[in-house]
Amino acid sequence: MSAQPDVAQEFDHAESNILRQPAPVWAVAFACVVAFMGLGLVDPILPAISAQLHATKAQTELLFTSYMLVTGCMMVFTGFISTRIGPKYTLLSGLALIIVFSFLAGRSHSVGQIVGFRGGWGLGNAMFIATALSVIVSAARGTAASAIILYEAALGLGISVGPLLGGTLGEHSWRYPFYGVATLMAIGFVAVLLFLRGVPKPAHRASITAPFRALGHLSLLTLGLTSLFYNFGFFTLLGYGPYPLHMSAIGIGYTYFGWGILLAFTSVFVAPWLAEKFGILPVMYTMLALFALDLLVMGLSVHSRLTLVICIILAGAFLGVNNTVITTAVMQAAPVERPTASAAYSFVRFVGGAVAPWLAGKLSDAVGPAMPFFIGCLGVAVAIMVLWMGRNHLRHIQYVAH
Template sequence: MSTHQQDELELEGAQSNILHQPAPVFAVAFACIIAFMGLGLVDPILPAISSQLHASKSQTELLFTSYNLVTGIAMLITGFISTRIGPKWTLLTGLFLIVGFSFLAGHSNTIGQIVGFRAGWGLGNALFIATALSVIVGVARGTTASAIILYEAALGLGISVGPLLGGTLGAHSWRDPFYGVACLMGIGFIAVLLFLRGVPKPAHRTSISAPFKALKYKGLLTLALTALFYNFGFFTLLAYTPFPLHMGIHQLGFVFFGWGILLAITSVFVAPRLEARFGLLPTMYTILTLITVTLLVMGFGVRSQATLAICVIVVGAFLGINNTLITTAVMESAPVERPTASAAYSFVRFVGGGIAPWLAGKLSDTVSAACPFYVGALGVVIGIICLFIGRNALSHVGGGKSH
């Protein structure tokens, strides 16, 4: 049997294991779906918030900046907390914070209040996301690959449904999507409380310095820096594009729903097959190049509503592939515990997600509507360069077919 045939069999086994999991895994996966809804839920209502609260684009984009920066910084303490109070209570604490701050965001009367409450939401998000991935990987049946696919499936489903729900609820008021998140995360809280059992505390406690120490491994650092610059493209698409699209809330919801559907499909079914066929790095180089080209097309066609809408939907396919590949690679990139690797990686990458939205809004206000897309494309190119420079440190990742 050839190596390629063996890879295909392993992949089929990993995907078949997705549906044969214990109840705790599905409880966490369900909460993940709702948590990731929050990422795209505000997309359709950004123009409405900007208009009704008399905020500039850059001020409105601070909703993403505060959320992402606090999420990234808080990732440094997730291991410290979860190894002391246990994974279950860390998840519940994160969910509780998201419920509270999303409700308060919906109850706000100024853009500054929403930005502040989104920062608190980011703290809860960090506690939940970092711990959820490690719990799913640790509790799920089958291989790490099957657990990652399940996690990415939850991510993709949440991201795809989020804008549609945001568009539906936001048609009445921009406040309703925030209240919707609070209600859904409350259901997630109950699911985790009732069904997540038998997950012990880690054998030893993690120090706050552990994520920094993990970044000394060049493979993990390479992926983190790649993701940092890639996020300039990702969050330019996610947070800025609703403004130049000039669509109604319902229309924006459907456009980003299409984006999320393709992201979900490719992250689960396409990414693992491409890696098995071509290897990690060749696939990532190609996909990141396609994302760069798409951003450039969006810059050139910024005045065309149809061009922007089509590009947003199509690029979802590329983003889904890259997200799965890089998340899986992070888990194998350094000889440290998975939660520590995830925390270190997320700390670095969310910096890009924090800066990019605000920068996009500022560039649009001061330079041109197309400029944010060009800067996003430049960010992805720098990410490709980082990946190429650190390629030798990733030779052991993805079955050794990284070259």
Template sequence: MSASPGQNLFRQPRAVFAVAFACVVSFMGIGLVDPILPALATNLNATPSQVSLLFTSYLLVTAVAMLFTGWIASRIGAKATLITGLAFIVVFAALAGLSGSIDGIVGFRAGWGLGNAMFIATSLAVIVASATGGFAGAIVLYEAALGLGIAAGPLIGGLLGDISWRGPFFGVAVLMAIALLATVVLVEPLPKPAVPTPLSAPIKALRHRSLLTMGVTALLYNWGFFTMLGYAPYPMELDATQLGFVFFAWGLLLAFFSITGAPWLQRKFGTAPSLYGALSLFAVLILIIGLFTGNRWTVIVCVIASGVVAGINNTLTTQAVMLVSPVERPVASAAYGFVRFIGGGLAPYAAGKMVDHWNMHVPFVVGAVAVLIGVAVLTTGHRPLAAADAAMAAGDRHTDPDEVAGEVADEFGGAPDAIDFEKELDHR
């Protein structure tokens, strides 16, 4: 999973860096609120359960909106979709900072999630289409941006949150406005598809077994992931800046292993075995947090260490989705995002209810079990993943992913009858 020999992975067109920067800022939104969760609860007289809705509204709206992004992008174009999504984030992040109640922030986070969906579902396709170094190199760039955003989000959230809980929201609004301007100036319009994407395309795409398997696996993984993000800050009992540095260390490991550890493991063991190991270890770390929630240092060490396996999982899963899905990349991204963000949205809300009814230990234990169930689900898609690995290796790892996806679909039952994928491939 590396760039072609002689090519510099980071020698890219300016448009790629503009979108990558926007990706960094967009993914800041995931961990941005972590360091200020206790402060929000205190300053706005809210319970941890109410504060967890910041994740739920953001991610559930992101999930549902994913179903419409392909339909929109195929009609107004990828660049216009990116710009619209970025504009939504700027406006709703600023409104969240101006809000004076937890309900208001939760509502504005929902609008933020709408913009996030339009951006996420389109940005990967734009980077893949514009980047040099092939498909694998584009995935590495995308995951590096994701990792940097997730790492920087808590740090910026902690530093600005130490001044005021409003600071992180205004900070993202300013940074995203810069990203919006860069996108307008540097990104060239991409050609629209010959046939607009039907509104039903993402749902129909989920009838493809391999894509659905990856989506359900990611849903269960995200259940554990966002349980940790939403509730690990409370037992640490740290101030906003200290929490920011803890999650910054976590995010740095996530970014590093996204671009180094994941490719190495894939080459040595293959995609499926590497994911089995990463997901299982992640479940163990969450379980340890659940069993030793009262020990601050145990929680801190496990949270930081989880960045290693989260980085590996994110890169390998993103590549796998694109390789085993015989649909256009924006459709695959939207369908996959819809399923996985449901897990991320529901987990913090469910965790809050578990804490209210039982104690802080329970949601982490449940999260660990969910991730292990995800491993079991993933095993049902082992053969298509192995076939995709073999096809990429046979093509010296620079094979067109569309060709790989077609070969995998042909070998393992083909695509759903409801979609004429051969016709769609002809239109690419």
């Protein structure tokens, strides 16, 4: 099977089509926004959960670990499931699981219960997110690039709004953000149920082993390992960052809202321009180096709240650009279908990166509040080395625009 064409070639035509979409696309896009809220939703309430449920930082960080571990493992099987029951029912199944487990997380009475329910949440999240992109691309009007921009916009909006919603609701109780997600996801469930029509099952059934076989391509494996180590920095910032801020839930929420807004803006508008002008790999090297430097400054200035706030928000720019260019690279990396490449890549980065939040909590308690940022910086530095060592396998990856 030949490699998929570079969707970046179509970005010049994307803006004229992105807003003129049928109801099924908007229904899935709305559900995407809410699904991605779950990534940063718990940020502002982590200190409150830790204090009120008498849990250590490491125990509380398992909320991220269980979520990412289950999401990564489940990504491998989503293609197998969706090609048998169809995209619509895969989406609805994922949404139903998120509704149930987010509600149960809000009803929990121990950190262990929340950790378990977040794992169930990750199961639903994997089923939904892995299918949503292919549904949007197949149902959207216009080019594939316009559909992917819409998906990236939903991702960025969800990541930015999640901490703000978590902080606002978390001011009253740490339980309310979980109930909020369950309510919004229920609305998304109804929207998908009513409006998503006409998306057929794929022509052939996907194999469970396809993502693992895809990792035999060293180009895709290089990008997966790069993202694995990069996630040590990403999830240290996202999962551990709220603790040294020593702020209220709403204060943490606004800080990460600024981070998410910058991430969303740069991923949609800045990343394509930089990649076209300088090339995908040079941009990745630069963004990873800037992010590593950002984490280093956070470690050196861990007792300065203002510095931490500035560094967290600024990191959104580096992460937004890097996320978009590495996703573009993954789509070109190996001669396999896009869903298979995405599943293989997501499996490596999520399963491997799942240890980062837990490790950050352990290091903070055992060594000091600055150490997690230093280890995150080291992880990103290793990601740069992995990318450089595998550069010969990535020479075919280019950003080409009309």
